[in-house]
Amino acid sequence: MSGAPIAAVLAVMAIGGVIATYVYDTNRRGAVVLSNDLIDAVDQRIALQMGAYLQPAEQFLESARAIGGERGVFDGALAVEPFVLATIGKYPQLTGFSYGDPAGNFLYISRNAQGGLDSKLIDRRGGGRKVTWTRRSADGEVLGTADDPGDTFDVLTRSWYKGAVEEGRPFWTTPYLFFTVRRPGITYALPHYGANRRLVSVLGVDIELAALSSFLKSLEIGVHGKAMVIDAKGRVIAYPSDDWLTKAKEGAALPQLDDLGDPTLTRIYNRLRVEGFSRKVLEVDGQRIIVSSGALRALTGRNWSVLIVARESDLLGFVQSSGWLALALSAVVLLLVVALAALMMWRGLKAERRDRAARERQAALEARSQTLSELAAASHLMDRASADGVREATERAAEICAGKRVGVWYLTAAGRTLVCEDNFDRIGQAHTAGAQLHRDEFAGLFDALEKGATIDAPHAAREPRTRELAAHYLRPLGIEGVHITPIHSGDRVLGMLQVEEPVRGQADAGMAEFCAALASLLALRYLPAAAQAPAPPETADPQHAADQKVERALGERQAGLEQRLLHYALSPADLAAGRLDPAAVAVIRLPDWLTVARADGGQRARMDAVIERIQGAVMKSPLAYAVLNDDQVVLVAHAAGQSAALGARAVAMVALELRNRLIELTAEWGEGSEFRVAIDVGPVMATSLGNGHSLWGGAIAVAKVLAGSGSRRAITVSETAYQILSGDFLFRQRGSYFLPETGTMRTFVLVGAL
Numbered sequence: 001m002s003g004a005p006i007a008a009v010l011a012v013m014a015i016g017g018v019i020a021t022y023v024y025d026t027n028r029r030g031a032v033v034l035s036n037d038l039i040d041a042v043d044q045r046i047a048l049q050m051g052a053y054l055q056p057a058e059q060f061l062e063s064a065r066a067i068g069g070e071r072g073v074f075d076g077a078l079a080v081e082p083f084v085l086a087t088i089g090k091y092p093q094l095t096g097f098s099y100g101d102p103a104g105n106f107l108y109i110s111r112n113a114q115g116g117l118d119s120k121l122i123d124r125r126g127g128g129r130k131v132t133w134t135r136r137s138a139d140g141e142v143l144g145t146a147d148d149p150g151d152t153f154d155v156l157t158r159s160w161y162k163g164a165v166e167e168g169r170p171f172w173t174t175p176y177l178f179f180t181v182r183r184p185g186i187t188y189a190l191p192h193y194g195a196n197r198r199l200v201s202v203l204g205v206d207i208e209l210a211a212l213s214s215f216l217k218s219l220e221i222g223v224h225g226k227a228m229v230i231d232a233k234g235r236v237i238a239y240p241s242d243d244w245l246t247k248a249k250e251g252a253a254l255p256q257l258d259d260l261g262d263p264t265l266t267r268i269y270n271r272l273r274v275e276g277f278s279r280k281v282l283e284v285d286g287q288r289i290i291v292s293s294g295a296l297r298a299l300t301g302r303n304w305s306v307l308i309v310a311r312e313s314d315l316l317g318f319v320q321s322s323g324w325l326a327l328a329l330s331a332v333v334l335l336l337v338v339a340l341a342a343l344m345m346w347r348g349l350k351a352e353r354r355d356r357a358a359r360e361r362q363a364a365l366e367a368r369s370q371t372l373s374e375l376a377a378a379s380h381l382m383d384r385a386s387a388d389g390v391r392e393a394t395e396r397a398a399e400i401c402a403g404k405r406v407g408v409w410y411l412t413a414a415g416r417t418l419v420c421e422d423n424f425d426r427i428g429q430a431h432t433a434g435a436q437l438h439r440d441e442f443a444g445l446f447d448a449l450e451k452g453a454t455i456d457a458p459h460a461a462r463e464p465r466t467r468e469l470a471a472h473y474l475r476p477l478g479i480e481g482v483h484i485t486p487i488h489s490g491d492r493v494l495g496m497l498q499v500e501e502p503v504r505g506q507a508d509a510g511m512a513e514f515c516a517a518l519a520s521l522l523a524l525r526y527l528p529a530a531a532q533a534p535a536p537p538e539t540a541d542p543q544h545a546a547d548q549k550v551e552r553a554l555g556e557r558q559a560g561l562e563q564r565l566l567h568y569a570l571s572p573a574d575l576a577a578g579r580l581d582p583a584a585v586a587v588i589r590l591p592d593w594l595t596v597a598r599a600d601g602g603q604r605a606r607m608d609a610v611i612e613r614i615q616g617a618v619m620k621s622p623l624a625y626a627v628l629n630d631d632q633v634v635l636v637a638h639a640a641g642q643s644a645a646l647g648a649r650a651v652a653m654v655a656l657e658l659r660n661r662l663i664e665l666t667a668e669w670g671e672g673s674e675f676r677v678a679i680d681v682g683p684v685m686a687t688s689l690g691n692g693h694s695l696w697g698g699a700i701a702v703a704k705v706l707a708g709s710g711s712r713r714a715i716t717v718s719e720t721a722y723q724i725l726s727g728d729f730l731f732r733q734r735g736s737y738f739l740p741e742t743g744t745m746r747t748f749v750l751v752g753a754l
Contacts, residue, residue, distance in 0.1 A: 012337050016330035039279070039292045039308055042221055046306050049215055050229070056091045057188045057205045058170070063087075064097070065203050070194040072201060073105035074125070084109050085117055085140065095185065096206035100155035102199055110206075114138055122153065160204045164189035175209060175237055175254035185209050186237070209238050209254075216240040225310030230257060234269055237304060264289070268309060281312060288312040361510070371396050372517050382525050387422060390525070391431055394424035397518060401511050402426075402503035404479065409437070410487070410495035410526050416440075418495065434723075435473075438730050441751065442468045445484075449493050454512060455484040458504065474500065476735045485515040487522050494526040550645045553723035554582055557682050581683040583638035583695075584647035584721070586655045587703040588614065588662075589710075590631045592672035606669065613661040621654045625695055632704065636684060636695055648681050648724045652750060655679055655715050663713055678706035679750065680718040702739055706747065709737065715750035722748045729753050 067083050068076035077099065084097045088109065096110040104124040112118045115138035123130040131151040135143040155161050164171040173187045189204040216227050217240040229237040234256045236244070244260065257269045267284050268291055279292040292308040375381055375396065381389030390408050398406040407423035418437040425432070439446045448455055448465040457463035458481040460470035466482060474482060479500045487495040497519045502511060590596060596607040614633055618626045625636035635654060637647035655677050666673040682699035702718060710716030711734070722731055731748040738744050 013334055016334055019330065036279075038221070039290070039310070042219060042227060042308060043292060043306055045219070046216070046227060046229070049212070050306075053093055053212055053215075054188075054207065057094060057207055060087060060091065060094065061188060061190045061203055061205050064099075065190055065192050068099065068192065068201060068203065070192070070200050072101035072103065073099055073107050073121075074123075076201065077107045077121070081107065081109065081119065085136075089117065093207050093211050094205055095208045098155070098158075098160070098187070098189075098204035098206070099201060100158075100161055100204075101201045102156075104154065104156055106153070106155040112136075116140070116143075120148075120151075120153075122151075122155070155202075160187035160189040161202050164191040164202050164204075165199060168193075174231065174235060212238040213240060213242070213244070217242070221308060221310045223311070225308070227306060227308045229304055230269075230307055231304050234258065234273075236260065265309065269307075367400065371400055372514070372521070375518070376521055381521060384525060387433075390422045390522075391424070393518065393522070394422050394431070397497070397499065397515070398424050398426040400514060401483070401499045403483075403499040404501040405477075406500070407498045408487075408495065408522060409498065411493055415493075418442075418446075435733055436726060436731070437469070437473065440730060441472060441732055445469050449484075449486045449488075449496055452486050452488055452491075452493075454486070454516070455482070456512070457482055457484075472732045476733065483511065483515065485512075485519045487519045487526060489523050489527050494523055497522060550643065550724050553720050554644060554681070556723075557582075557720045582644040582647075582681055583636050583684040583699055584644065584651040584679070584681050585637075585684065585699040585703045586635040586651045586677060586679050587700070587707040588633040588635070588655075588658060589676040589678075589707040590633065591666060591669070591675050593631055595669060595672035609665055610662065613665055614658060617654050617657045617661065622650050623654065625693075627694075632707070634695070634700055634703075636700070638684065644681055645724055648679075648721055649728060651679055652721075652725055652729055653753070655750065656752065659713070659715055674712035676707045676710045676712060677715040678703045678710055678717070679715060679721045680706065681721045681724055682718075705739060706737070710747075711749065717748045717750050719746040719748070722746070725750075727754075 064080055064083060068080045071079075080099060088094050088097055096108060099107040104122070106120075106122040108120040108122075109117055110120075112135065116136040117140075118136060119134040121132045121134070123132070131148040131153075132145055133148055134145050137143055159176065160171065160173045163173060168191060171189045171191075173189070175186050185206050185208040187204045187206050189202055191202050192200045194200045212229070216229070216238055219227055219240070221227060226240045228239045231237060235254055236257055237254070239260070244255075258266045260266075264284055268282060268289060271282060272291065279290075282289045282291055288311070290308075290310045290312050292306075375389075375393055378389060378392065380386045381393060383389060394406045394408055397403075404427060405423055405425050408421050409418040410421055411418055416439045420433055420435040423432045423435070424430075437445070444465050444467060455463070455465055457466045460466040460474055460480065460482045463470075466474075466484070469482070470480075474480070477500075481501050481504075483499040483502050485497045485499075486493060487497060497515055499511075499515065590607075590610060593607075596605065596610055598606055611628065614626075618635065621637075623635050623637050625634070625638070627634050635651060637650045659677055662675050666675065680699040680703040682702065683697075684695050684699050685697040687694050687696065706716045706718060716734065717725070717731065725731075730751040730753070732751060734747045734749050736744050737747050
């Protein structure tokens with residue numbers, strides 16, 4: 001493909017881009033100058049307003065100090081009070097005047113709701129304390145006086161008084177909530193010293209911030225812009241809102257910028273603390289924010305700053321609009337040229353993508369073919385006596401299909417059970433085996449396998465053929481999708497190849513063909529076993545095989561126990577002499593005691609009915625031990641010389657009967673009537689107590705844990721019990737559970753007897 005069209009398009013685009021950029025840049029520079037002038041004007045206006053707002057307080061307080069002279073409250077108040085009453089009303093921002101001396105005497109003049117001025121005088125002469133209020137009308141007429149014995153105000157503890165005394169010069173407080181009027185503001189305090197630097201008095205004037213906040217609110221800085229006054233610690237002095245201090249408590253400092261609930265302001269302030277206060281443009285949440293901050297030290301004597309925040313789009317929006325218009329006009333010119341070039345490029349790229357996809361597909365098919373060739377050449381894949389071949393097959397299939405797990409299942413001779421010979425977890429790099437799927441629970445899956453059709457279900461729970469498999473097997477393992485290929489020979493089903501959560505889309509090209517070919521190889525492995533005569537070999541003894549199965553299960557349990565004992569530097573021989581091994585244990589977790597303590601229609605406790613059902617089942621069974629302990633019933637089958645399989649079957653039959661009886665009994669009891677049953681087989685400790693024996697530990701502890709975490713109205717079975725009972729009872733897999741005695745153990749749900 002020639003590069004000339006592309007070069008021409010790039011040249012036209014470059015020229016159009018230069019024109020649009022020039023127009024946009026010129027407009028933007030002019031707008032930036034205008035926006036800076038606007039911000040400067042706002043900044044100067046706020047500075048002037050702050051000066052006009054705060055300077056009268058300084059002049060007023062200087063005059064009051066001169067009038068009071070070197071006199072305390074009771075000597076100077078006669079001269080100061082008339083001056084304050086006549087002057088303070090001229091300045092609406094001055095809301096209160098304070099006059100205190102080192103003896104704790106205090107005169108306070110403040111505005112009242114009727115527009116008049118009230119005086120509060122605290123007399124602490126002679127060690128006493130008397131608080132007197134004088135109320136005045138708007139005309140200055142005295143309306144009355146009253147004592148306030150509940151007033152606890154102490155001028156010596158106030159921040160404005162202490163600050164002026166400690167610094168020995170004029171003092172501005174940090175903003176706080178005024179004690180008397182319960183409104184936010186600041187106080188300007190002025191100490192007065194007599195001869196020998198003796199403190200005579202401290203005068204203060206309160207300045208409310210509400211008027212200043214109203215002024216800031218009236219400023220228009222774009223659509224969303226706002227101005228505020230803050231101090232060096234980020235505490236807000238004035239904010240353009242009427243309700244920003246509604247939750248402040250008396251005497252509390254004003255909130256910091258972080259406390260206003262505005263994440264944009266919080267982020268801006270944090271960056272200014274690091275980068276310094278100046279005029280700059282910050283990127284916040286995808287928006288450009290213009291920030292301007294200037295100091296007000298000369299006006300207030302405090303480290304205060306004006307912070308102006310405005311969106312750049314508010315001030316420069318018309319530049320962006322004109323820029324977009326210029327770009328749109330340029331785009332119309334470029335559109336035809338770009339369309340022609342794009343068409344040519346698209347055709348070229350499409351051809352390249354097809355070629356690349358073909359190469360990738362070919363590479364995938366070659367990898368799958370190579371894998372099948374290597375597996376077919378390996379003789380151990382057909383050897384039923386070795387699991388190495390099927391293990392290698394599941395590992396290679398998991399890698400090729402990029403699935404979470406790949407399993408190979410074979411059908412038993414009776415045709416009613418699928419047994420997992422190997423399941424490889426690609427994430428955990430682990431092999432498992434032994435799980436079983438029974439036709440009674442997975443009828444849809446068995447019917448589909450008999451039809452010989454491949455099942456590809458990205459959402460297994462929505463597919464009728466795999467709905468039961470998803471509910472009882474896949475969902476507890478966190479698997480959603482599955483690809484199942486039947487293993488068959490002619491019309492005879494031998495098993496299935498199951499890929500759980502395989503890769504989808506373009507990457508799964510050839511997956512179905514690969515799985516079908518691998519299933520054909522596996523059919524050669526299972527065909528001899530399926531084709532043999534129903535009669536067992538002469539050397540096979542069913543009872544011997546069952547005994548070996550029990551021995552393997554108990555051996556695995558014994559190995560797990562010995563490994564756990566190593567953590568305590570113990571061996572099985574160190575356990576108590578009363579150890580019973582093995583024993584079959586069932587634990588029934590009873591319903592909530594408040595539920596079973598309630599009386600039924602016959603005016604007897606429901607617990608009596610529950611125990612009656614349990615006793616009825618236990619009396620007909622060969623169990624050796626049964627005890628009720630609070631909300632749990634423990635049943636144990638153990639007898640000298642009795643096999644573990646017989647005891648486990650006896651416990652399982654009792655558990656099934658109890659489950660059915662209790663379901664019928666508690667069906668209408670409502671919430672809290674759920675019971676749980678658990679079964680385990682293993683060692684149990686015996687201890688003499690009174691005239692009998694108490695059993696504890698081992699399988700009883702495991703069964704109690706399983707009963708506490710099992711499903712409601714269901715029988716949870718440990719892996720050891722499952723291995724012993726799987727030939728006589730129907731189970732479904734529940735999941736894995738960590739037990740202190742045995743470590744991680746698979747658990748199952750006992751459904752019924754076969």
